[in-house]
Amino acid sequence: MKYNFNNIEAKWQKYWAENGTFKADNSSDKPKYYVLDMFPYPSGAGLHVGHPLGYIASDIYARYKRHKGFNVLHPMGYDSFGLPAEQYAIQTGQHPSITTRTNINRYREQLDKIGFSFDWSREVRTSSPEYYKWTQWIFTELFDSWYNLQTDKAEKIEGLISKFKTSGTAEVSAVCDEDANSFTAEQWNSFTEQEQEKILLQYRLTYLAETEVNWCAALGTVLANDEIVNGVSERGGHPVVRKKMMQWSMRISAYADRLLQGLDRIDWPEPLKEIQRNWIGKSVGAQVRFNVLSDQTKDDDYIEVFTTRPDTIFGVSFMTLAPEHPLVDKITTAAQKQAVHDYVKATAKRSERERMADVKNISGVFTGAYAEHPFTKKPVPIWIGDYVLAGYGTGAVMAVPCGDSRDYDFAKHFGLEIPNIFEGVDISEQAYSSKDNCKIANSDFLNGLDYKQGTTKVIAALEELNQGYGKVNFRLRDAVFSRQRYWGEPFPVYYVNELPKMIDKQHLPIELPEVEKYLPTETGEPPLGNANSWAWDTERNEVVGNDKIDNQSVFPLELNTMPGWAGSSWYFNRYMDPINANEFASEDSLNYWQDVDLYIGGSEHATGHLLYARFWQKFLFDRGRLAVDEFAKKLINQGMILGTSAFVYRLEGENTFVSKNLISDKSVTPIHVDVSFVNTSEELDLEAFKNWRPEFKDAQFILEDGKYVVGREVEKMSKSKYNVVNPDDICENYGADTLRMYEMFLGPLEQAKPWNTAGITGVHGFLKKLWKLYFDDNGIQVTDQDPSAESLKTLHKTIRKVEEDIENFSFNTSVSTFMICVNELSAQKCNSKSILEPLAILISPYAPHIAEELWAGLGYNNSISTAEFPVFNQEHLVESTKTYPISFNGKMRFTLDLPMDLSKEEIEKIVMDHEKTKTQLEGRIPKKVIVVPGKIVNIVG
């Protein structure tokens, strides 16, 4: 019987599907274990070999946990709202839902071929109304909540309203807009409903506000900060400009500190946590007020600065405002007006990208105005400079050139004073920016104090003067939640007198309307502006035609849609109870599954998905909907699989291609060529190449040894580089089990690595060899014979190593272990059932199809998937002798087999009397002999 992988794999995939083998129950006597993959966006290109890497790893883990007696939840779904389907719709007019469905079907087919143990009965799609009903619901819950700093959690907005009613803002400590005003209960009660609503928007966890947003004209939408890389859009690299728009925002800043603290409680990769910490950007310091001294302006103007070094306040020799700072116009003196105006204009013209690229050039202008130092009362010149960012802190800094390198450079450049306030520190060459090992000097009441003492003391003094207070600042901004797109979740929002109203939970979902065109309207409204039927009837509680809008009972609906990260911020909870029509998930299922035990996915989601998902989780937890406030205990980032691109070299100006090693000094253009035209010895299939594109039809070739040899380069796997390798072909030619094991064999999971099929025959050969242990030409050849001690040893050391490897996510090394095991058992001619049966279970997480077939061959008629994992027994590994390495000065020179029960002295005697020892020493007398019984002998001298 031959190892016919195609038949075997098709057979078992069908069996699993028909028998619901991997269906997880929401209640069980077994302990729960939740293994999750980051769900994919179903793109038109289908899966390439890079996608399944993480899925294979998590599948091995999930299958292993089933063998270990866990009730395993291992679901899969699709993040199916997104730009590519919409772009395709704009180009072709095909509805994005059709494109999406087609792509999902393709993905599903490809995934099925790899033999994953997903519970497909729990599949979710973020674009299905049954799913986004609950995304909309979470949105309304956020709208109905505020963040109470006294209890440090989100609470229902009714609680805030009743506080306003009884005592105004006096008793309220909340996260709210910076410009929120205080008022008394009487004032609140006298406000119109309209006014009250406006105030409440300043407190709600999702709110509508005029926001400075990142507008990307090319994509026709706003982008979140994490969707912008180096000042251009992450997708497509289009320019992004700042623009004020009425937008929904998420008050994620309320959770900044908890998002930071929570990182310490979860087992996520350190670099990823570091990225989140930087993104949240907590800095502890003080807000300080500098009064402006000016003849022309009123005395009550002041500049607020945020500083992390209030202890250095006596080192202030000037102040710098961002050119965009609102006070610039007001305080600039007549003499400086022109210079300041020119500078502001020049910086406004430069794109954010230019400004960032040009860090070296120091620029700025004096405003002519002065501020008063809060302690010395001396005048401090006020400058503007583009090294100060309008968007961070207060958009102004107190410059301490001796303690900050940017202030130092600025001062040097413009010849400003650099007072030294550090005891015994030389600042003639550079600023001293360390907080440690230094005492403050020339600073009045702060002299002799260190950073910590000085900070405490100066904050107290500032508070006394009413010119400052201790403050914690975060870099994390509230997240813009509106997108001017079609293919996203509609907001369950309608507008009464321009104020947003939520549609009640019982009427959700509000489904996406049909539109003729997927582009913005002629008046510049988002694509939903094209819908004819997009108004809310508050009496019938349904979406009706726009012509019915009377602003009495029928009102216009929101035209924006939600961003890509809305649906992915809570999907892991939906998997726990995916078809519940009454709740986002039942309390029982949420309490049972709790959280994700193992989450595997790419590190590129560090500041997007993974931060927003943690935010929503904490919010839903605060509101009593969830049992835990972190959704994933452990997270692993799988490394990217890179493509190995192939190149041909065309002679400049000709249609002639030169083989790689004949180029020498010829002038050639490298051209990407489809990797499927190249065999393992780098030789190009000339016929395939000629037929590839018309322009190559008549191509000429300069060959070496009758072959055309291509060049190679490792790059990201992408369609445009023609280096995409499709998993389907591998499954067809070698089988899914080979693909699974080979992807693991490539190297450590977290590491990026180039895809190279060269080694795949080794893994495939291993599976054939495994097969031959069980089957020969006459069928199964497993016997009930007692196993040899040797075979038991082989088995048990394999059990130990494989179990250890899986627990450590070191899947590459267990593939080697299996190879060694099968090599040894083959050499031992082992066909004992008591060895081969546990071996089949051991390997089943890695190569499930062949394992099922072997299991059936052993006489079982159920699936191997829940067979008990073999138990390691140390007894089989006990040795009576040890092969000692005999080292001289730490270098192993020969080995010696000695009984294990010898004493140190006996070992030393045998070794020293040995002939080879004498040759090694060449008559020298050893200074020392180290004997570690069971380990090593080292002779020094």
Next chain:
RNA sequence: GCUCGAGUGGCGGAAUUGGUAGACGCGCUGGAUUCAAAAUCCAGUUCUUUCGGGAGUGUGGGUUCGAUUCCCACCUCGAGUACCA
């Protein structure tokens, strides 16, 4: 610039707490089988060598009986981040 991570044969990569460096696989070489090929099997494969050995894990130093592993300095590559006050 800063913060991480990594440097081991021709290649992908192994090496539990410091204890036989190069497991396993690819590739390569030779052999068996075959009319031939594929497949399969066996042997060899870090470098060097006067065939006794000797050197060797990016470089230089240190700790140790012993270092790929620990410490210090440097070099190279990769990832992330970037005027955050």
